Amino acid sequence: MTARDWKNLVLGSVLLGIAALLPLTGDAYAIALGVNIAMYGVLATSWALFSGPTHYISLATAAFFGVGTYVTASGIDVLPYWALPPLAGIIGGILAGIVGLATLRLSGVYFVIFTLGLAEMIRQIVTWWQNATGHKGSYVLTDLTENHIYWQLLGVAALVYLAGWAIGRSRLGFALRIIGDDEQVASHVGINTAVSKVALFIVPGAVAAIVGAMIAPRYIYIEPSTAFTPMLSFQVVIMAMLGGTGRLWGPIVGVIPFTLLWEVISVSFPNQTTLLLGLCFLLIVYLLPNGFVGLFEKIRARALSKEAYQ
Amino acid sequence: MRGGAQVLSLRGATKRFGGLVAVDGIDFDVHEHEVLGLIGPNGSGKSTTLNLISGALAPTSGTITLRGAPISGQPAREIARRGVARTFQLVRLLPSMTVLENVMAGAVFGHRRRWGHAAEAQALAVLEKVGLAGAAGSRVGQLTYIDTKRVELARALAGDPEVLLLDEWLAGLNPTELEQGIDLIHKLRDEGRTVVLVEHVMDAIRSLCDACVVMSSGRKIAEGTPSEVLSDPEVVRAYLGDDNA
Ligand SMILES: Nc1ncnc2c1ncn2[C@@H]1O[C@H](COP(=O)(O)OP(=O)(O)O)[C@@H](O)[C@H]1O
Ligand SMILES: [Mg+2]
Numbered sequence: 001m002t003a004r005d006w007k008n009l010v011l012g013s014v015l016l017g018i019a020a021l022l023p024l025t026g027d028a029y030a031i032a033l034g035v036n037i038a039m040y041g042v043l044a045t046s047w048a049l050f051s052g053p054t055h056y057i058s059l060a061t062a063a064f065f066g067v068g069t070y071v072t073a074s075g076i077d078v079l080p081y082w083a084l085p086p087l088a089g090i091i092g093g094i095l096a097g098i099v100g101l102a103t104l105r106l107s108g109v110y111f112v113i114f115t116l117g118l119a120e121m122i123r124q125i126v127t128w129w130q131n132a133t134g135h136k137g138s139y140v141l142t143d144l145t146e147n148h149i150y151w152q153l154l155g156v157a158a159l160v161y162l163a164g165w166a167i168g169r170s171r172l173g174f175a176l177r178i179i180g181d182d183e184q185v186a187s188h189v190g191i192n193t194a195v196s197k198v199a200l201f202i203v204p205g206a207v208a209a210i211v212g213a214m215i216a217p218r219y220i221y222i223e224p225s226t227a228f229t230p231m232l233s234f235q236v237v238i239m240a241m242l243g244g245t246g247r248l249w250g251p252i253v254g255v256i257p258f259t260l261l262w263e264v265i266s267v268s269f270p271n272q273t274t275l276l277l278g279l280c281f282l283l284i285v286y287l288l289p290n291g292f293v294g295l296f297e298k299i300r301a302r303a304l305s306k307e308a309y310q
Numbered sequence: 311m312r313g314g315a316q317v318l319s320l321r322g323a324t325k326r327f328g329g330l331v332a333v334d335g336i337d338f339d340v341h342e343h344e345v346l347g348l349i350g351p352n353g354s355g356k357s358t359t360l361n362l363i364s365g366a367l368a369p370t371s372g373t374i375t376l377r378g379a380p381i382s383g384q385p386a387r388e389i390a391r392r393g394v395a396r397t398f399q400l401v402r403l404l405p406s407m408t409v410l411e412n413v414m415a416g417a418v419f420g421h422r423r424r425w426g427h428a429a430e431a432q433a434l435a436v437l438e439k440v441g442l443a444g445a446a447g448s449r450v451g452q453l454t455y456i457d458t459k460r461v462e463l464a465r466a467l468a469g470d471p472e473v474l475l476l477d478e479w480l481a482g483l484n485p486t487e488l489e490q491g492i493d494l495i496h497k498l499r500d501e502g503r504t505v506v507l508v509e510h511v512m513d514a515i516r517s518l519c520d521a522c523v524v525m526s527s528g529r530k531i532a533e534g535t536p537s538e539v540l541s542d543p544e545v546v547r548a549y550l551g552d553d554n555a
Contacts, residue, residue, distance in 0.1 A: 171418060171425060178415050181404035188364060189465065190390035190419040 005165075012161060020154055023147040031146050035218070037259045038153035039211055043232075044240040044251035046160050046207035049167060050200045051237075052245030053176040057112050059233040060099065063119035064092045064205045066228035068212025070126065073138035073222040081142055081217075085152070088213035089206040096205020100198035116230065123228035130224070137223035144217045152214050160207060164248045167200070176200055234277055235262070242284050244293025253292045314342030315377075317504050318363065318394075318473050322372035323382070325358050332358040334528035335372065340473065343502040345495075347509055347519035347536065351549055355528040356508040357399050360475045363506070364396045365389040376472065393421040393472030397462045397479055399508075403450045410446040413437055413464045420469015436464045440494060456487040463494070474498070474505045480514055492517065512540070524548070 001009075022034045043061055051058050071088040072081075079087070103114045130137070167173040175196040179186045186193050216222060235258075243254025258280075265276050288295060318340040325333040333355040340346045348356050361367040363374055365386035374382040381389050395416065404412050413433040417424050424432050437443055440460040445453070450461060459479060466474055480491045492514050498505060499518060509515050515522065515536050522539045524532040526548035532539045539545050 174415070174418060177407065178404055178419075181406050182402055184366070184386075185402050185404060185415070187386040188366070188390055188396060189415050190387050190421070190423075190469065192387050 008165075016154060016158055020151065023150060028146070031150060033259065033263065035146055035150050035153065035215075036263075037256055038150055038157060039215060040236065040239055040255045040259055041252045042153055042157050042160055042211055043204075043208055043236045044243070044255050045157070045164065045248070046204040047236050048240045048245040048251045049160075049164050050176075050197075050204050051240070052250075053173070053180040054197060054200075055180050056104070056197075057237060058115045058201070058204065059112055059230070059237065060096075060115035060118050060205070061208050061233040061236045062228050062230055063099075063115070063122050063233075064096060064208035065212035065215075065232055066119065066122060066126075066224070067092055067095060068209035068214075069216040069219065069222055069227040070138075070212075071209065072213045072216035073140050073227075076140050076142065076216075081144070085210045085213040088209040092209020092212075093202045093206035095209075096202045097198055099205070100201035101194075104194060104197045104201065116233065119228050119230055119233060123224045126224045126228070137221050139221055140216045140219065142217040146218070149214055149218055153211065156207065156210055156214070161248060163203065167203075168248065172196060172199060231274070231277065234281070238277065238281050238284060240291075242288065242291055244288075244291025244296075246290065246293045246297070250291055250293040314344060314504075316340070317342050317377060318506070319375045320359075320363070320372065321374075323359065323362055323369050323374055324371045325355075325362055325367060326370045331528050333362060333369075336523075336525070336528075336530050338523045338530065338533060340504060340506055342504055344520045345499050345503075345505045345507055345518050347507050347515045347522040348525065349509060349515060349522055349539075350525035350531075353527075354525040354548075356525055357477055358528075359525070360396060360477050360506065360508060363389075363473075364394055364475055390419075390469070391421060394475065395420060395466035395469055395471035395473070396475035397459070397466055397477060399477040399481075401458045401462050403458055403461055405450060407450070408446065409437065409442060409448050409450060409453070409461055410434070412450060412461050413468050416465035416468030421472065422470040433464070433468055436468045439467070439497070440464045441490070456483055456491065459483075459491070460494075467498075472504060474503055475508075476505060477508045478510065479507070480509060480511050488514075516540070 023031055043065070047058065047061060050056070068088040071091060072084045075084050075087065099118060103111055106114060175186065175191045178189070178191060179193050179196060183193055212227070219226060239254040239258045240251040241254065242258055243252060244250035266273055269276060316339050320336050320338055323333055323336045324331065336359060338346070348359060350356055358367065362369045362382070365381070365384055365388070368383050372382065373380055376392050376394065379392070381392060381394070404415060410430070410433055413436055414429050417429040417432040434446060437446055440463055442457060442460050442464065445457065450458065453461065463476070463479065479495070480488060483491050488511065495507070495514070495518055507519065519536050522534065522536050523530055524539050524545050531548055532542045532545050
């Protein structure tokens with residue numbers, strides 16, 4: 001590890017440590033916001049690990065998240081809670097592997113549509129199964145508080161950052177960047193593009209399922225329309241793009257302001273959320289095509305070139 | 311003089327695009343340390359032949375072997391690992407990466423795989439060889455045309471391939487650059503590399519190639535040393551059209 005790696009590791013740990021102190025404030029509203037930020041932060045960061053370098057826009061987050069919530073909903077009476085998030089991760093990872101194998105040959109817009117349809121399809125299957133068996137929804141009753149959920153999510157965040165850091169330094173991470181730039185060049189230098197893409201597509205799938213499993217106790221009552229809400233997939237994409245996917249720290253920089261903004265929107269305009277989400281998306285794509293990361297890099301490049309002329 | 315061991319062989323290699331037979335039963339061998347020129351008029355099937363060898367396209371029929379082992383129909387990544395590296399007729403670089411990273415792509419995933427410092431050292435050594443030692447940190451968008459071609463060549467060389475396929479690597483260069491380019495390929499030849507060269511520049515063919523295969527409308531119409539094939543009346547006819555023959 002280089003000196004810069006150590007610096008980043010220390011900086012990251014300190015920031016995470018400070019974030020972990022939030023529940024000590026005892027401010028229920030702040031903690032609830034903190035859970036949202038941690039949840040979207042984990043989802044957006046893991047989403048960007050795959051979609052950042054490859055430019056494949058995945059709208060499958062809700063599918064994996066929903067599967068995770070249902071792992072908790074159906075497992076809570078049989079298994080101890082601590083076993084459920086890891087189990088959800090395994091199931092989400094396997095599902096992502098299958099979906100990846102089936103879809104990553106699709107290009108561009110077909111991939112987007114398929115991943116969007118996936119969440120809807122699984123939602124329909126769960127609804128059908130519930131109707132067939134006479135269930136309507138499931139209760140998840142635990143003694144977990146918001147604080148517990150928050151700390152669990154921070155733990156996952158730490159793992160996601162470590163995984164992202166390791167992938168960024170691995171052959172796999174390099175392969176994905178090459179694939180994102182030019183898939184034909186990638187295969188002509190000897191990269192197994194299908195295996196590389198599927199391997200990395202599994203990461204956000206597993207993570208979203210874990211997050212779903214951890215959030216389930218917060219919902220208390222689980223039903224398909226909340227567990228598989230497509231809104232979640234779009235929010236994750238928008239936040240990651242607002243922050244920028246070129247750097248590991250990019251998505252969280254988008255998640256924090258967007259979650260706060262979303263809080264205002266859903267309180268003040270509860271009936272126009274979808275419309276405003278679409279508007280946010282257009283604004284980001286037009287004004288900040290590379291997110292805050294791109295903006296930061298542009299400013300830094302300008303500062304550097306100014307220095308060079310002096 | 312064609313002494314070395316056979317590295318690459320094509321037997322009856324054929325590619326159809328619908329009704330069009332772009333490559334029609336091509337046979338030829340490439341020997342070790344040999345520069346083979348693949349020449350012919352535009353549209354005669356040269357690039358398609360390279361695509362069949364590199365695995366960009368699967369042959370409709372026929373076999374291609376690398377050191378005796380069949381590679382035809384294998385995916386491009388497998389053929390690259392076995393030791394075939396190429397450049398493209400229209401240069402393809404990795405736009406988001408530096409020159410060094412572009413070349414490391416070849417060093418990390420190519421025929422001979424390296425990682426970390428070894429891959430970086432290999433990429434720098436190859437960059438030096440193609441005359442780009444100072445440009446390692448540049449973005450590819452800042453490069454001149456010949457330098458983009460150099461980067462692509464360096465990427466192909468970085469994996470220590472058994473065979474190098476160059477598709478019109480000298481095309482589009484101005485006279486000064488052309489001279490530098492020919493010198494560079496001479497250097498590769500002197501190192502004993504095995505190269506298949508698709509080329510239009512006659513001076514380059516004469517001075518670089520040990521052997522030539524001439525294609526016209528997908529078929530091989532002549533084979534031999536450059537001076538033999540370039541004085542062959544059928545080759546002259548193919549290039550100039552029947553009226554001039
Ligand atoms: N992917 C393709 N689909 C259909 N036709 C193609 C394709 N690639 C090449 N061709 C056709 O095959 C013929 C040979 O092309 P090419 O190999 O590029 O010739 P050359 O490199 O000798 O100029 C041309 O008629 C070209 O139009
Ligand atoms: Mg061509």
